[in-house]
Amino acid sequence: MEQIAPQLFNGLILGAFYAIVAIGLSLIMNLxxxxxxxxxxxxxxxxxxxxxxxxxxxxxxxxLILAPLMTVAVGILVERTMIRPLYGRLxxxxxxxxxxxxxxxxxxxxxxxxxxxxxxxxxxxxxxxxPLGFMQFPxxxxxxxxxxxxxxxxxxxxxxxxxxxxxxxxAVQDSEMIAALGTNTQVLYMVNFGLGIFLAGVAGVLAAGMxxxxxTTGNALxxxxxxxxxxxxxxxxxxxxxxxxxxxxxxxxVTLYFPAFNEVSIYILxxxxxxxxPRGLFGEEGLFG
Amino acid sequence: xxxxxxxxxxxxxxxxxxxxLPFVNIGLEISTITEVFLIGIAAMSVNLLVGYTGINxxxxxxxxxxxxxxxxxxxxxxxxxFVLSIVAGVALAFLGGVVLGPFLLRRxxxxxxxxxxxxxxxxxxxxxxxxxxxxxxxxxTVIRPLVGFLNxxxxxxxxxxxxxxxxxxxxxxxxxxxxxPFGKTLQAIRQNELRVRYLGLNTDRFIFVALIVSATLAxxxxxxxxxLLSNVSPLLLDWHQSGDFVLMTVIGGAGTxxxxxxxxxxxxIGKDVLSSVTxxxxxxxxxxxxxxxxxxxxxxxxxxxxAFEARRVVPPAPSSAAQAVVVEPHG
Numbered sequence: 001m002e003q004i005a006p007q008l009f010n011g012l013i014l015g016a017f018y019a020i021v022a023i024g025l026s027l028i029m030n031l032x033x034x035x036x037x038x039x040x041x042x043x044x045x046x047x048x049x050x051x052x053x054x055x056x057x058x059x060x061x062x063x064l065i066l067a068p069l070m071t072v073a074v075g076i077l078v079e080r081t082m083i084r085p086l087y088g089r090l091x092x093x094x095x096x097x098x099x100x101x102x103x104x105x106x107x108x109x110x111x112x113x114x115x116x117x118x119x120x121x122x123x124x125x126x127x128x129x130x131p132l133g134f135m136q137f138p139x140x141x142x143x144x145x146x147x148x149x150x151x152x153x154x155x156x157x158x159x160x161x162x163x164x165x166x167x168x169x170x171a172v173q174d175s176e177m178i179a180a181l182g183t184n185t186q187v188l189y190m191v192n193f194g195l196g197i198f199l200a201g202v203a204g205v206l207a208a209g210m211x212x213x214x215x216t217t218g219n220a221l222x223x224x225x226x227x228x229x230x231x232x233x234x235x236x237x238x239x240x241x242x243x244x245x246x247x248x249x250x251x252x253x254v255t256l257y258f259p260a261f262n263e264v265s266i267y268i269l270x271x272x273x274x275x276x277x278p279r280g281l282f283g284e285e286g287l288f289g
Numbered sequence: 290x291x292x293x294x295x296x297x298x299x300x301x302x303x304x305x306x307x308x309x310l311p312f313v314n315i316g317l318e319i320s321t322i323t324e325v326f327l328i329g330i331a332a333m334s335v336n337l338l339v340g341y342t343g344i345n346x347x348x349x350x351x352x353x354x355x356x357x358x359x360x361x362x363x364x365x366x367x368x369x370x371f372v373l374s375i376v377a378g379v380a381l382a383f384l385g386g387v388v389l390g391p392f393l394l395r396r397x398x399x400x401x402x403x404x405x406x407x408x409x410x411x412x413x414x415x416x417x418x419x420x421x422x423x424x425x426x427x428x429x430t431v432i433r434p435l436v437g438f439l440n441x442x443x444x445x446x447x448x449x450x451x452x453x454x455x456x457x458x459x460x461x462x463x464x465x466x467x468x469x470p471f472g473k474t475l476q477a478i479r480q481n482e483l484r485v486r487y488l489g490l491n492t493d494r495f496i497f498v499a500l501i502v503s504a505t506l507a508x509x510x511x512x513x514x515x516x517l518l519s520n521v522s523p524l525l526l527d528w529h530q531s532g533d534f535v536l537m538t539v540i541g542g543a544g545t546x547x548x549x550x551x552x553x554x555x556x557x558i559g560k561d562v563l564s565s566v567t568x569x570x571x572x573x574x575x576x577x578x579x580x581x582x583x584x585x586x587x588x589x590x591x592x593x594x595x596a597f598e599a600r601r602v603v604p605p606a607p608s609s610a611a612q613a614v615v616v617e618p619h620g
Contacts, residue, residue: 095402096581097583100576103529104571104575104579107575111569230400230407263417264415267414
């Protein structure tokens with residue numbers, strides 16, 4: 001019994017990773033109809049950049065912000081040059097393109113940082129454990145939970161309370177109309193893509209210290225994030241968050257009792273949700289087919 | 290579209306040429322050409338969905354792998370002969386289509402793609418994790434069985450003709466499906482599903498059948514591929530494999546009958562050559578993805594047909610087969 005509480009917490013934190021990747025995917029998908037198969041690669045890139053920054057003497061705290069920003073710069077460059085021409089075309093082209101990008105990225109990671117993964121230590125202050133009353137919990141994981149909650153709250157605030165967020169949500173509804181009303185939708189697309197990548201980047205730096213850093217770190221998070229989007233419902237950020245946390249917990253719990261079924265279990269959950277509520281838990285009917 | 294009769298003549302001629310290939314030295318291993326055929330059949334199965342029905346399937350490796358696993362599992366556990374193991378593989382892929390279909394049908398557009406990726410991956414994890422049955426990460430290796438009632442050993446040479454027959458079967462099926470009222474309805478769904486619905490047709494049912502045909506075709510390719518190598522591994526089921534199939538379709542020309550086969554030829558040979566000359570081949574493959582999508586969206590055959598189309602007389606009606614697939618922007 002005493003394993004359950006820590007495992008539940010671990011599941012929530014893993015779920016928070018899924019959630020933040022899923023939110024980034026959703027943002028990009030909702031606005032531009034592009035499934036970003038390279039999302040995991042961007043996540044990994046941020047992890048590696050943070051690793052390189054820290055090993056050259058930058059502090060972890062600076063790297064936590066700087067590495068995602070550098071990744072965003074790469075992301076926006078990619079979006080402007082390669083993904084933008086595909087807006088309005090069949091989604092299969094966006095899929096193929098970002099898929100190709102992730103193949104290239106994986107090989108570049110191999111070449112630059114080696115195939116076997118690199119050690120990435122969180123700072124000493126986060127190394128110990130924290131007593132939670134009923135158990136000891138690693139400080140770094142609590143810190144991850146804290147940062148992910150902040151990041152998600154900031155995003156929700158940005159989308160709900162700022163003029164730019166309002167334009168972004170309006171563009172999801174009808175981008176032609178908002179363009180006709182004088183908003184530069186290209187800027188929206190760019191910033192939106194950057195936002196998604198930034199979230200992935202933060203997740204990447206944090207994940208590097210917990211899940212390890214190797215060329216496929218990001219891709220390991222990508223598929224569960226797809227499942228989170230499907231379970232939560234397309235078009236709903238809340239859905240992505242709930243979906244992510246849910247599969248994180250299910251994954252951890254099943255790992256505890258039936259380890260062979262842990263990966264399959266989240267797909268069974270997805271199948272159940274699809275049977276009972278095809279639009280996903282929080283999805284709106286009619287949005288994105 | 291080029292006159293269909295001419296297409297049939299060309300197709301038959303090509304098959305005859307293929308039948309003669311093993312007697313001529315063209316510098317390729319016979320098993321490599323066999324591989325091209327089988328991978329090409331799987332790419333054709335993607336084409337039925339992506340090129341003709343206009344739905345964004347990105348998970349056909351699941352059916353390809355199911356076919357391969359079905360054949361090898363039946364050999365390992367039931368000692369089936371060559372013919373029966375083919376039946377087992379194709380049947381398993383068919384079943385996979387029947388089971389997954391109802392889930393996939395729930396959504397369209399990018400959501401459909403997401404579903405195909407996610408649901409396809411289930412089989413990958415099953416093969417990967419249930420080591421006792423499937424051999425896990427290492428997969429399984431078997432000895433290719435004899436044809437039971439003839440006591441005949443299928444060597445690589447004979448296997449080539451089995452694969453060629455499968456290719457002819459796939460092409461024939463494709464040709465009939467595409468020209469049938471059923472196939473015309475699929476193409477109408479590609480252009481405007483809502484309108485087809487308004488005409489009173491249950492589009493879900495049409496897409497379901499298309500999915501099953503596609504799954505079975507992919508399974509046929511996969512079954513023979515597994516038997517060709519006498520080996521399977523979870524990689525056959527992975528979404529990377531699915532992506533490769535889609536790319537082959539786009540390289541050759543989505544919505545053309547021979548396009549995926551040309552794509553498979555370029556892809557398989559290209560990968561063979563690249564991986565023998567450079568360890569960085571994955572970068573080149575990735576670049577190929579990007580170059581095709583950005584620079585060559587109609588694919589090889591698609592572009593050729595479009596050029597023919599442009600030279601013909603007015604009015605410039607959009608060609609149904611070789612048109613670049615463009616949809617309304619989202620929103």
